[in-house]
Amino acid sequence: MVSLLSGCSGIQSALDPAGSAAQLIADLWWPTLIVATLVTVLVLVLLLVAVTRALRHRSARPLSSRQSRNLVIAGGIILPLSVTIPFALSSFSIGRTIHAPPPEDAMTIEVIGKRWWWEIHYLDESGNRIATTANELHVPVGEPVRLLLKSDNVIHSFWVPNIQGKTDMIPGRENVTSLVADEPGVYRGQCAEYCGTQHALMAFLFVAETPEEFADWLERQEQPAAKPVTDREVWGQEVFADAGCADCHTIRGTRADGEDGPDLTHLAGRRTLAAATVPNRIGHLGGWITDPQHIKPESLMPSTELTPDDLQALLSYLESLE
């Protein structure tokens, strides 16, 4: 029982809504569950009654053809329709409400499904990218946000269960959806369309914060990377260039401009690594760089062999990228 109920709360649960769309979905889901349970119980009881009666009165007179016709009309047509039609109508109307276009002046965030992580761009009013990050989507509480959902490989599906329903990310298409977070908090989003080996480890954090906190965060994301200060950080930056990291990763404000992997400009400010697979702590970071294939087999980042000193310097540099 406890394990059954544990699905009703938490940071990745459609039954613990923190946004108006998720609230509407939950409000439809509970009555559906209750009515479906009642119908199942009713059908089983009727079946039991029929079987026991048949066993007891083997010679009982069958129903007249009129009686059995009425039974079929009432129990086989009217009853099921009167249960399913209200649900179909409210599902249709909730679907329209939660997928209604956001207000014209809503902020736009572009999210691109990658193998197997999320590239995130914040756009200004004219659609220019002003900040880029990965695997951590921040939004201001109470403000509707427009999401442009894309994929450059296979079909993924964008889903933050506590906030909104799913929307597919389809190659060659741009799906638009919107959401509002009503309560501050950190929720977990998960790819909801099987997309290959690491589909299960294609997650992200959804951070709903006050408009002031969000404005500070976005302003930091717009800045180029912090310059290395200590000798070790300067050394680490050289390791980053020499070890080939810059071929795949961008650090804005430096010569690193690779595009195959996540933007690392403000890596140290993120809570997790590799699409919410491990916490962003120095030990995990060292483990990830040395052997990403162990943590996320077939991920598109190769393992890199570094001397312990080079690795330590690289870690100091990456940790300075607040």
Ligand code: HEC
């Ligand atoms: C061939 C391209 C490639 C190279 C070379 C590469 N990476 Fe990556 N890197 C990726 C990809 C792709 C991901 C995303 C993996 C995932 O989450 O599935 C990634 C993820 C990461 C992450 C996690 C970022 C986040 O926000 O989750 C870090 C940190 C990182 N790489 C650092 C490095 C460093 C340091 C080097 C050099 C030693 C390096 N990478 C070399 C492609 C590359």
Ligand SMILES: [Cu+2]
């Ligand atoms: Cu996916």
